[in-house]
Amino acid sequence: MIVAMQERATEEQIDAVIDAMVEAGVGVHRTTGASQTILAGVGPTANVDLNKFELLPGVLHVHRISSPYKLAGRAFRPEGTVIEFSNGVKIGGEQVAVMAGPCAIENENQITTIAKCVKAAGGAFLRGGAFKPRSSPYAFQGLGIPGLQMMHDAARAQGLLTVSEVMEISQIEPMLPYTDLFQVGARNMQNFNLLRELGQIRKPILLKRGISATIEELLLSSEYIMSGGNYEVILCERGIRTYETATRNTMDISAIPVIHKLSHLPIVGDPSHGTGRRDMVPAMAKAAVAAGADALLMEIHPNADKAVSDAVQTLYLEQFSELMGQLRVIAKAVGRTL
Numbered sequence: 107m108i109v110a111m112q113e114r115a116t117e118e119q120i121d122a123v124i125d126a127m128v129e130a131g132v133g134v135h136r137t138t139g140a141s142q143t144i145l146a147g148v149g150p151t152a153n154v155d156l157n158k159f160e161l162l163p164g165v166l167h168v169h170r171i172s173s174p175y176k177l178a179g180r181a182f183r184p185e186g187t188v189i190e191f192s193n194g195v196k197i198g199g200e201q202v203a204v205m206a207g208p209c210a211i212e213n214e215n216q217i218t219t220i221a222k223c224v225k226a227a228g229g230a231f232l233r234g235g236a237f238k239p240r241s242s243p244y245a246f247q248g249l250g251i252p253g254l255q256m257m258h259d260a261a262r263a264q265g266l267l268t269v270s271e272v273m274e275i276s277q278i279e280p281m282l283p284y285t286d287l288f289q290v291g292a293r294n295m296q297n298f299n300l301l302r303e304l305g306q307i308r309k310p311i312l313l314k315r316g317i318s319a320t321i322e323e324l325l326l327s328s329e330y331i332m333s334g335g336n337y338e339v340i341l342c343e344r345g346i347r348t349y350e351t352a353t354r355n356t357m358d359i360s361a362i363p364v365i366h367k368l369s370h371l372p373i374v375g376d377p378s379h380g381t382g383r384r385d386m387v388p389a390m391a392k393a394a395v396a397a398g399a400d401a402l403l404m405e406i407h408p409n410a411d412k413a414v415s416d417a418v419q420t421l422y423l424e425q426f427s428e429l430m431g432q433l434r435v436i437a438k439a440v441g442r443t444l
């Protein structure tokens with residue numbers, strides 16, 4: 107159930123409604139936007155008498171949430187979620203943020219060279235995997251925490267934020283000091299124990315759509331994180347598996363406006379995994395911005411052809427810098443900045 111409070115509702119009135127909801131046996135999640143507080147009640151609400159809540163002082167209206175995702179649904183935050191990072195960078199606002207870096211952190215020289223390029227081109231995040239989910243157990247599995255430390259140093263030297271993938275619960279704690287945004291990879295989108303644990307930390311989560319997940323399943327997975335009290339979730343369209351073989355995955359650009367309609371959470375486009383092909387990344391990056399993506403995630407490398415993982419879809423640094431100029435034009439055309 108959703109209880110929308112009146113604009114001028116007092117804290118006492120809000121507290122009284124929360125108490126009444128708790129008494130009715132529902133879990134309460136509160137969000138206070140620029141003008142209004144909304145209380146979402148989750149749990150066994152089927153037998154709760156909504157009329158009773160309509161009559162409480164300060165309440166504007168009460169309704170049942172028909173979608174299976176309660177906290178990720180737009181009704182919880184009609185104005186949309188904006189996530190602000192320690193250095194003031196925002197995701198979900200007017201500016202489209204760019205996250206770029208190698209698929210995997212390989213060595214200090216690689217990551218510092220890339221960090222400089224990301225900064226010079228106007229990116230906000232340095233990405234790089236320290237723990238890599240590889241299809242084969244014999245492929246490079248990542249440098250682990252020492253690699254992540256390396257990336258953090260390179261990022262901070264340029265004033266950039268870091269984003270890196272967490273594959274399992276035991277990695278959360280050691281990653282915390284070096285990670286501004288925790289990525290949950292496509293293969294872990296339904297690792298519910300990991301999602302629950304990420305609901306307990308207070309750092310933003312980048313949740314990638316599973317390889318064969320529907321949008322509803324993606325939103326339900328975000329609900330696992332949010333129900334723990336961590337509302338800072340950013341969704342990511344990274345392509346899904348279809349019958350098409352011309353590209354590695356089929357990038358579902360329509361997921362971007364669909365998610366904006368259904369949910370208040372920001373959405374990121376990942377044209378690198380979305381296509382799996384370097385020559386197609388720029389077109390899909392532009393398409394994602396045109397469709398309303400709040401950020402882009404892209405793989406770049408000075409020796410793209412020789413990257414230890416995902417080489418085929420990785421852009422050269424010059425290609426990335428050139429693309430950033432084009433993306434600025436697209437962003438402006440749709441009323442955003444980049």
Ligand code: PEP
Nearest residue numbers: 209291292293314344379
């Ligand atoms: C990655 O970002 O390098 C990655 C492994 O992504 P995904 O989980 O989307 O395959």
Ligand code: MN
Nearest residue numbers: 209405415416
């Ligand atoms: Mn990759």
